[in-house]
Amino acid sequence: MSAPRLAVENLSYGYPGRAVGCVIGFTVGAGEVLCVLGRNGEGKSTLFKTILGLLPPRAGAVRVDGEPISGWSPRRRALMFGYVPQNSGGAFPFTVAELVLMGRTAHRGAFAAPSSADREAADEAIAALGIEHLARREWLRVSGGERQLALVARALAQEPRILVLDEPTASLDFGNQVRVLDAVLNLAETRGLSVLLSTHHPEQAFACADRVAVLAGGKLLQIGAPADVITPETLRACYSVDVAVLPVADDRYRVCVPRSYLLC
Amino acid sequence: MLAALAVGAALAASGAAYQSLFRNPLVSPDILGVSAGAALGAVVGIFLSLPVLAIEAVSFAGGLMAVIIVYGIAAAIRGRDAVLVLVLAGVVIGALFGAGVGLLKYLADPYNQLPAITFWLLGSLAAANPHDLTSLLPAVAIGLIPLGLLRWQIDVMTLGEEEATALGLDTRMLRIVVIAAATLMTSAAVAASGIIGWVGLVVPHLARLTVGPAFARLLPVSLLFGAGYLLAVDTAARTIGAVELPLGVLTAAFGTPVFLWLLAFGRRPAWS
Numbered sequence: 001m002s003a004p005r006l007a008v009e010n011l012s013y014g015y016p017g018r019a020v021g022c023v024i025g026f027t028v029g030a031g032e033v034l035c036v037l038g039r040n041g042e043g044k045s046t047l048f049k050t051i052l053g054l055l056p057p058r059a060g061a062v063r064v065d066g067e068p069i070s071g072w073s074p075r076r077r078a079l080m081f082g083y084v085p086q087n088s089g090g091a092f093p094f095t096v097a098e099l100v101l102m103g104r105t106a107h108r109g110a111f112a113a114p115s116s117a118d119r120e121a122a123d124e125a126i127a128a129l130g131i132e133h134l135a136r137r138e139w140l141r142v143s144g145g146e147r148q149l150a151l152v153a154r155a156l157a158q159e160p161r162i163l164v165l166d167e168p169t170a171s172l173d174f175g176n177q178v179r180v181l182d183a184v185l186n187l188a189e190t191r192g193l194s195v196l197l198s199t200h201h202p203e204q205a206f207a208c209a210d211r212v213a214v215l216a217g218g219k220l221l222q223i224g225a226p227a228d229v230i231t232p233e234t235l236r237a238c239y240s241v242d243v244a245v246l247p248v249a250d251d252r253y254r255v256c257v258p259r260s261y262l263l264c
Numbered sequence: 265m266l267a268a269l270a271v272g273a274a275l276a277a278s279g280a281a282y283q284s285l286f287r288n289p290l291v292s293p294d295i296l297g298v299s300a301g302a303a304l305g306a307v308v309g310i311f312l313s314l315p316v317l318a319i320e321a322v323s324f325a326g327g328l329m330a331v332i333i334v335y336g337i338a339a340a341i342r343g344r345d346a347v348l349v350l351v352l353a354g355v356v357i358g359a360l361f362g363a364g365v366g367l368l369k370y371l372a373d374p375y376n377q378l379p380a381i382t383f384w385l386l387g388s389l390a391a392a393n394p395h396d397l398t399s400l401l402p403a404v405a406i407g408l409i410p411l412g413l414l415r416w417q418i419d420v421m422t423l424g425e426e427e428a429t430a431l432g433l434d435t436r437m438l439r440i441v442v443i444a445a446a447t448l449m450t451s452a453a454v455a456a457s458g459i460i461g462w463v464g465l466v467v468p469h470l471a472r473l474t475v476g477p478a479f480a481r482l483l484p485v486s487l488l489f490g491a492g493y494l495l496a497v498d499t500a501a502r503t504i505g506a507v508e509l510p511l512g513v514l515t516a517a518f519g520t521p522v523f524l525w526l527l528a529f530g531r532r533p534a535w536s
Contacts, residue, residue: 054426078432089424091287092477102420106432111413113480158431 003066005030005194006051006162011060013043013050019058020046021218028162033188033195035205035226038215039239044198045086047215048166051196053077064162078106082155084148084165096142096150097135100126103157125157129183145176152183163187165197169204177201181208202230202243202256214238230256266397267389267456268498269491272463274404274453276490278446279464280471280482281411284418285442286351289472292465293450295351296443297358299461301330302454303385304361307368310381320399320455326361327451331443333357387460387512389498396456403452407445408487415479418442422477460494460512462519467493469523 004027014020020043028034038044049055051062053069061068064080072080082103090099103125104118114122126135129149134142139150148168155163165184169177185208188195199205205212205226212230213223216238222229235243235256242259275293282291293299305326309319334357338350365385372378411418417438420428428435450464471485494511497518501509 049426052430054429074429074434075432078430081430083427083430085427085430089287089427090422092284092289092422092472094419094422094477098419098478102423102431105417105420108416110417113416 003063004028005032005065006196007063007066008051009061009063011047011050011062012058013046013055014058015046015055019218021215022058023060024215024220025060026213026220026223028194028196030161030194031188031192032210033185033197033208035209035212036196036198036215037200037202037205037212037238038198040200042215043218044215045166048083048164048196048198052081052083052164075106078158078160080161082158082160082163084151084155084163084168086166086170088147088151090140093138093140095136096131096139096146096153097122097126099139099150100135100153100157103154106158121159122153122157125153128156128187129153143176145172145179148172148176148180149183152180156187160193162194162196165195167198167200169199169201177204184208202235203254205230206254227254230254265495265498267400268495270397270400270404271389271453271457271460272467272490272492272494273487274400274407274449274490275460275463276467276471276486276493277404277408277411277483278449278453279490280468280479280486281418281442281446282464283468283472284422284477284479284482285439285446287422287424288351289469291351292462293446294354294358294461294464296334296354296447297330297356297361298327298354298447298450299454299459300358300361300365302327302451303459304364304368305329306384306455306458307365307381310377310384311368311372313377316395317399320396320452323455324403324448324451327447327454330354330357330361331447335440335443383510384458385512386510387458387515388508388510389457400452400456404449407449407452410441410445411479411483414438414442415483418479419477458512460515462515462523463490463494466519466523 006028008024008026011024012019012022036044046055050057061070063069069077101114101118101122104114104121107118108115126132129152131146131149131153134146134150139147168180172180181204184195187193209226211224212226214221214229214234221237222234230245232243232245244257244259244262245254246257247254278293282293282295283289302323306319306323309322334350334353337353341349369378369381372381417433420431420433421438425435467490468486471482471489475481475485497511497514501511501514
């Protein structure tokens with residue numbers, strides 16, 4: 001049996017002097033979508049940054065196709081992982097097209113200008129997300145959802161094999177949440193990308209994830225198929241609220257409703 | 265005249281580099297204490313009555329020393345926002361070096377050295393001669409080359425440390441190279457002409473409003489604007505009054521209202 005695309009082994013992560021999570025282990029196969037749930041401050045972002053090599057692990061290892069990546073250069077990581085951060089730190093008014101083109105950084109030499117191949121890849125990524133109309137606009141001036149789509153396009157232009165999205169639907173309106181998730185799902189399917197994403201909406205896991213991992217108390221509480229993991233018991237353990245998980249459309253999808261809503 | 269062009273271009277280009285690197289359009293070459301360090305070095309040189317070339321060398325050493333100390337402090341204080349620590353350290357070290365300049369002015373011979381120090385600190389190209397150019401121009405050229413070559417990566421650095429790393433950059437190395445290049449240009453400019461403030465802040469800002477933030481366009485436009493701006497100010501300094509006015513005074517007099525205007529009516533306040 002071949003090694004999984006991404007394997008996280010006994011990983012402990014956090015900041016100097018402060019452990020956030022310990023001995024977490026899971027795998028993500030090629031073309032698989034893993035959704036990570038956990039309450040605020042549970043360390044989902046920290047976990048993702050540790051996997052990406054932006055933070056050093058406190059213990060444990062991350063492997064890609066069986067190979068430990070601790071010694072990889074930023075460039076090599078960037079060719080494997082595309083990262084969509086929760087909020088981007090950019091403060092200058094680049095256009096969406098320029099921003100997406102920055103996704104090609106790892107594909108060219110330190111001194112090289114973007115080649116025509118780079119521009120084609122960026123244009124293709126913009127087209128894949130259907131945001132051609134935004135390309136010439138300043139990315140700080142488009143709406144939150146459009147900005148998120150631009151960041152996904154940038155990660156796509158990287159041509160990674162693993163896509164890591166940190167709460168891609170946070171602060172988006174309902175329509176944009178659906179659009180971003182649909183876009184990600186579509187990419188995972190058509191390009192065989194492995195996807196690791198976090199969310200605060202357990203229901204989204206039913207829509208997009210092959211498997212769900214639930215973090216609680218710095219540990220991996222549970223991991224498995226959405227229908228097995230997203231249960232009233234797990235959600236209570238994770239979020240400390242009583243939730244009913246109800247099937248809809250012949251159980252092709254399930255909704256999570258807080259029980260307190262059902263009482264009145 | 266050549267000196268005015270070169271000093272203006274150097275200050276504007278290093279300002280543009282610092283602004284992109286520190287992701288803050290309000291940053292200037294003064295932010296790392298570079299100007300203050302270079303100024304202290306030069307004042308030490310004048311105080312010790314060193315020859316001109318030695319004064320320039322000491323000034324350059326002062327600028328480099330300031331940036332090394334600031335960078336060292338930032339590296340030692342970990343676990344906080346690296347850029348914030350760097351900028352604050354620059355302000356603090358700049359103030360310390362400024363105090364050193366004050367001490368030397370207090371100790372200086374009030375008939376010969378003090379007027380020379382004071383006039384030089386205010387910023388002046390009056391004393392610039394072909395000899396200054398031979399040290400100024402190569403330093404500016406050496407500083408410009410890496411900035412020009414790395415222009416695409418400098419754009420990515422404006423996204424911040426983590427995102428730039430995630431996009432595949434060795435941010436530590438890049439930061440050192442860009443800071444060293446910009447510091448070299450600033451020090452050379454300060455050694456030749458004293459502290460001419462505001463050029464490194466206002467000119468790149470104007471350039472960005474004109475051609476956008478992409479460094480491939482920002483750098484050449486900053487160079488042109490900076491050179492043209494300082495040439496105009498230098499000409500004004502020579503022609504406005506009966507005596508030649510200090511450049512630093514004029515750039516501040518022009519720069520402050522322009523900056524306030526940008527602050528109030530700029531296309532978009534990019535800092536937050």
